[in-house]
Amino acid sequence: MSVLKIRACSLNSKLPLEERKAVLSDLNSGNPSIKLLYITPEMAASKSMHPVIDSLLARHLLSYLVIDEAHCVSQWGHDFRPDYLKLGTLRSKASAIPCVALTATAPQQVQDDIVAALHLKEPITVFKSPCFRANLFYDVLFKEILSQPYVNLKAFCEKALGQKDSAGVCRSLIVISHSLTC
DSSP states (O other): OTTTTOOEEEEOTTSOHHHHHHHHHHHHSSSOSOOEEEEOHHHHHSTTTHHHHHHHHHTTOOOOEEETTGGGGTTTTTTTOGGGTTHHHHHHHTTTSOEEEOOSOOOHHHHHHHHHHTTOOSSOOOOOOOSOOTTOOOOOOOGGGOSSHHHHHHHHHHHHHHOBOTTSOBOOOOOOOOOTTO
8 A cells, every 4th residue: 555655554452552542643633644444343343443433434534444354244243253243333324435345255145144234235236256266276284294394395385486477476375374283
């Protein structure tokens, strides 16, 4: 976002207090410089955030409500992250602005739950793409069956990082689950 000269910030519980105060001060100012704010459903549901959101709405400074992992309102909302369910209240307050609900896992029942929980109104546009991604490669190997696990990991990383996309750019993400035995 900085390349596009759009000031984006994240407001979360791990942010140092002084930075959190600076973000809140900017949001409450007459002309906030922050144009994109990332917050968790838990932060959106917190009593301290309500006046900030209400103020942004009243001043017509909130342009979009974007909800990632929206399936949590249906699949896990009641026991995994209950604050996802509270996003419906926020959506009701912000009914005049567009809402985007994103998820990679939404069969029809979950889509229906998302629409109901977030109080989405027609017209609703749904974009779908197939689950298969030709550009993704998964490799699961158990350390116990490899004679030299770190040599194997190094070879995999070199292969993955050396592959280029159609634009000639290396695009790779390597995730390694770790534990004390890894």
